Amino acid sequence: MNEIDPALTDLPxxxxxxxxxxxIKRMIVEHGLAPGDRLPQERDLITQFAASKGTVREALKALEVQGLISVRTGPGGGAFIERMSEGRAMSLLSNFLFAKNLSIANIYEMRKALEPLVAASATPHIDEAGLNRLEAIISVYDHEPADATERWNQRMAELDFHGVVAEYADNPILAFTCRFLQRLLKDLAIAQDIYVQPEPVLRQSGIEHQRDLIAAMRRRDADAAAAILAEHMAEAEQHMLGLQARLMDRFLSEDATPRRARRRRAP
Incomplete structure (x- = not known):
């Protein structure tokens, strides 16, 4: 007779x-419920799951916090399916990662692995309108910025370029993850500090990679698209880490200057 592993009996x-x-999540999928559809009434859920009113209400509250349903009171009220927007999903993930001390290196480690895959995935599906959108985005940053506002807008547009590529990927998880990484870069404090600095950027090299990507996608060469993005991401990572190092050196230098001045003034 086979003995039960004691460790399995200790599982919470x-x-x-x-x-x-x-x-309830399975019910939503199996019944094909769409945003705006109503879940069964609370009393029916209590009967269906043989649970107390408090337990069912706690479950509905958890689903509401997750953004999957909204609970309305009064006549005609109940629990209704909500459409989880991509922005809300990203906000929830960002909140989870808030205290994880994310770094530029963390984000680019993922981008280097995934951006080439998303480019290859998008290549068979992107149409001429999509390619034209990419070319239009490049025109936002193919020149030196006139002021700090334009400099910021250019940096954001560079990330938006990759968001458009992800729109055409046939793997929704891959596309979402790449767009989420792009959003993390927009929101990361150290990245924002870098983006506002009047530092020289690898403008022409990056643009050449992106135009090569457009050409590869136009001729439906997924392997070439992936190779171009791999090189582009590796170069972008080194550039961002270099700018980060220079920015930190500047902060340290500025912090040390007053102390040196105080020592010179001391008797």
């Missing part, structure tokens, strides 16, 4: 609330 029992949350 899942909360009943969590089980009901998962069951």
């Amino acid at each position: 029992r899942r909360k009943r609330t969590d089980e009901i949350v998962d069951a």
